[in-house]
Amino acid sequence: MKKIFKLSLPMLVIISNVSVGISQVNVDDRQSVENAKIVGQLHGLEGDTLTLSYWVNALGLDETSSYKRAFAPVEQKIIVAKDGSFSVRIPVYKKLQYFSLKSNRQKTIWKEEYFFRKGKMDDISTSASVPVLNWSYFILEPGDDIKVVLQHGQMSFSGTGAEKIKYLNEFKYSQNRPKSFQSFRGDSLSTIKRISYYDDLQQFGINILKKYHGRISPMAYQVLQADIIGHCQYYRYSSASLFNSYKDPTIRRIYLNIYKEQVKAKALPLLEQLSTEVLGLSKSYPLFWQQRFKVEQSYLLYNAHGDGVETQQASKNDLFEAVLNLKKGLLKDKLIVMNCSDMLKVFGQVQVEERLATALTELQDPTMYAVVKRFRDDFSKGQLTYDFTMEDVEGNHVRLSDFRGKVVFVDIWFTGCGGCVSVAKAMRDKVEPHFEGKDDVVFLSISIDKDKRMWKNSITKDAKRDPKLSYQRPGAHYSGDKTIYLRTLNGSDDPFIKKYVTNAYPTLMLIDREGKVFAFSAQRPDGGKAKLLIDQINDVRKL
Template sequence: MSSRNSIIPGALLFLILFSPIVMGKARVLPGKETYAPARFKGIIRNFRGSADSIGIELARNVIADFSGSGNLSKFVLMNVHPAKDGTFSFELPTSTEPGRLTLSMVQFNPDKKRMEPFLSDSYGYIVETGDNLFLDLKYDPSLENVVIKFSGKGSERYNCMAQIKAEMNHQNNIIGEKWVSALVNKNYDYILGKEFLDVNTHGYLEALKVLDSYRNKISRTAYDVMNADIFGATYGWLLGNYKAQMSDKRNTIEVRKKFYDHAISVNIPSLNPTHEIKKDNNYAFSDQYKYWYFINSRIIRLLHVGENISFSFPDLFDNIYNDKTIQGFLKEKLLAECLIMPNVMLYADLNQPGYDSCYQKALLFIKTPYIKNYLLANMQTKRGAVPYNFAFTDQSGKIVHLSDFAGKVVFQDTWFTGCGGCAIFHQLFESEIYPKFKDNPDFVMVSINSDKTKEMWIKSMQTDKYTSQEYINLNTNRQGSDDDPISEYYNSNLAPFLLIIDKKGKIYSRLYPTAPEDIIRDINEALSQK
């Protein structure tokens, strides 16, 4: 099995904490809102007129922090246009769970003829029922970013988060420089030693001081979530970098093993040593803690260093499922995230029957309705499920149906212009996978583009960056990557979106752009079926 590399550069220290929570289109589950909305008023001090507006992204009931999670989560995405004097107001729905709010300044892009964010205050502020705030926004040229001052009911929580962000940015500069310098000079003993761990722990404790100064001014839930954010960003970054170095084949086996040995033995303090269930349930609202720290730490323990770096997906799932120290809501979130987080697939040997078995285990364990409903709605890609029988047009305007390929094995790749992962996968597929099957009369490669204009699709197709003109090339009738029927049917707007459909017209496997051996194995298995 080939190495699956997941690299988190040292210069991106703590970036995972401050990345926007929401990516993808808003789709809101039906249901009556019974909680008081969060109310916001404010002003943009250096307002320039119709070119400026405020981008609002609110995530609630989110399973995981990645594009594609939003199709069944309660997202709110909107642009708020201020009045002529720069004032604005808006309301956001709330529930028993905290929401995560990202704010950005939005400008009209004349080239693309649409509004686009150009400056983002991307903390992921915690929104609670009853918030009633005033926001003072001003562009600071020295920072090249928007500075926001909060006042009103709930403002202590927002100001606390803003101060934590500033403190961790400061720590980012210190720790990031030390990490990069040590790597450049191959001073591995330093970054694997106690001193560097202490530097990271100092950064965590300094941010924690800020949080503790607000402890009596914010809710217990908000405190726990922010603590988990800081902890996950600090030590998740550390483990992520260890994992990147131990899986980087540019390093010698000796260096990679040194990182592996250290990663599985490093003495990271426990966030919840007494396993208090209330804390664990609150930590479940922090993606930085759940994936970047918790799941990352389990992945590292399952990896081995050598020519092959991988593990069976059920090994990871069962490692979490059988852990008696975690229970309830946190375990539900971890199991669901393990099943749907694409980064996991960079390392896991993904065999569809094993994956489907884990899926069924999770459905029996999980009790929280929206988590279970999300998993139930994403069962369209299990083995034997009925695929979407598309009817899309090729470049000549001819309508092509999936059913036209009955009796053949179909490899279906859905992509859009500008998708870096789509371009990388195409190069992998074209060089290592397609040559093995292109002359097989029972194999068909269908490349589906979701660009909104035929011109953009044709131009991209002709570059051979995302697809080959040897394939059957189709477009989703110019409906766009968020609204195309494939995203709607499979409840996923991830790209590339890869499926193998067997000779009987049923889904054989859902694939991720990982090692080519996995994909070759599944295609061969599907071809061998009668």
């Protein structure tokens, strides 16, 4: 049966400069909407601009989540009055909803971190600039009326719903919080220490939350439990997933033992007590569910077939079917959207379109349905590509339509991206030489680097290292003399990037002579697969 959803745009009061993510503007009118209110007196932030973000459906361990496009927030700007006061009402569309509130004004903080490598632990201090007011993924419920006062660098909270803010503020900024831990890839002792750190962090968070039992609504209390456990377990399983990074059987067996003894063996009784509704509302649990599935499948396949099996791809093939078999609800819907976002980078065009069509028949939540529908509309083969305007090395503005009549290969990257360097090298050594003298093919290298000097140093063939800049080796992203190098005018906020980069870099695209999309996920040429990309480009040339 075809689903029909009535959609409307959520509004905020006393706020301007609306910026809306695709998953947040589509909310069923029939849902009950009740406002939450936050008022404050922020001494030291008089006249500052606050950025308010809120999610109808939230997903992320932090605000750099790879699923930002699918789970983007509504964003609003709030001007703090000259006397330091501000007031905002936020519509709450579900039983609870996440929000962030950050000041434009910054402060410098010092934090202590552990670094562990080759059996040695170092305790060092690092500085960072952070917003003076820095609430990230805090929780609101309908009817909340929260007052915040910032005075002499200290915050106090009162009013209905304030206990949730007090808890999250204590958990995130307590001096007793376990020190963050930096591990090093390839060091098994470092991996064990990292897993232990997240065990400590989880227990720390649960112990603090217990103090607020009875002071927070049962629903919010349980979602916060799911958030803490989901966050920490995600990183524990991510540590075990390093197994997939190595072909050496000895190293693989080391990580297999780490997984068995340090990760899988740990029971999670608190999660087993939480309802599917709670787990679906959690911003962290769906990420943990997916990561655990991928890691467990990889180890099962390894145990069954040994070192020769492609465990990562097999896990991706099984994941979609596992998600479809879940009980209907928000947890399943979030996982479907995550999987759809991932598959745009992994599978071929026909398979992507088939899976998107299947996903649309399964989704229940109207905002999640709207996201996948947008994926289908944007990523269907034959769609006219968005006509960008970007800057070339000489500072000239270049439009995609300038190349109409030619086959266009697009490589989207940023300095510091290891996979992007690997693709650039394969393009330089294997792909571009094959099309030497063929003027009907154009290679576009598009960087989202905001630092122009850094970008130019990355693409200059014989560049020298600049000690004033911190980045990957000079010239690492040079991909050939035939390449046209472009840079977005506003980093990853460029409309073309927002439309086509779903969750990872590099993003590779193929566009036909009419400016229509042939492939949103073109074949990567690295890893010995250059010929597959060459064949794909030639297929477009024959059209």
